[in-house]
Amino acid sequence: MKAAPLWWRSFTSRLTPRRSLRVLNGDTLPATLPSRDLVLMRDDGDDWSVGFQCPCGCGQRLEMMVLKGVRPRWDITTDNRGHPTLHPSVWLRAGCRSHFWVRRGKIVWCE
Numbered sequence: 760m761k762a763a764p765l766w767w768r769s770f771t772s773r774l775t776p777r778r779s780l781r782v783l784n785g786d787t788l789p790a791t792l793p794s795r796d797l798v799l800m801r802d803d804g805d806d807w808s809v810g811f812q813c814p815c816g817c818g819q820r821l822e823m824m825v826l827k828g829v830r831p832r833w834d835i836t837t838d839n840r841g842h843p844t845l846h847p848s849v850w851l852r853a854g855c856r857s858h859f860w861v862r863r864g865k866i867v868w869c870e
């Protein structure tokens with residue numbers, strides 16, 4: 760599926776509610792990811808990955824490693840309302856080639 764134009768993605772990102780972070784215990788992402796929210800997988804008390812569906816709508820499952828020591832890895836933080844921020848940005852080299860930040864539950868699209 761072709762991604763929506765950047766201006767449309769930025770527009771809808773501003774209008775739609777912030778995404779939340781759901782914490783699940785286990786060592787594999789669920790077969791079905793939420794349509795908008797991010798899922799943090801925690802195993803034995805260690806946060807190890809964040810999964811979500813590509814926000815462009817292409818249907819791709821994304822998994823960002825947050826476990827200490829792995830590369831590449833991302834930092835995931837939440838604000839006091841549970842809205843997640845991912846650092847650094849997510850840049851897909853294949854498929855839809857989306858490039859975006861997740862900041863306090865909002866998708867911030869890059870060119």
Ligand SMILES: [Zn+2]
Binds near residue numbers: 815
């Ligand atoms: Zn995509």
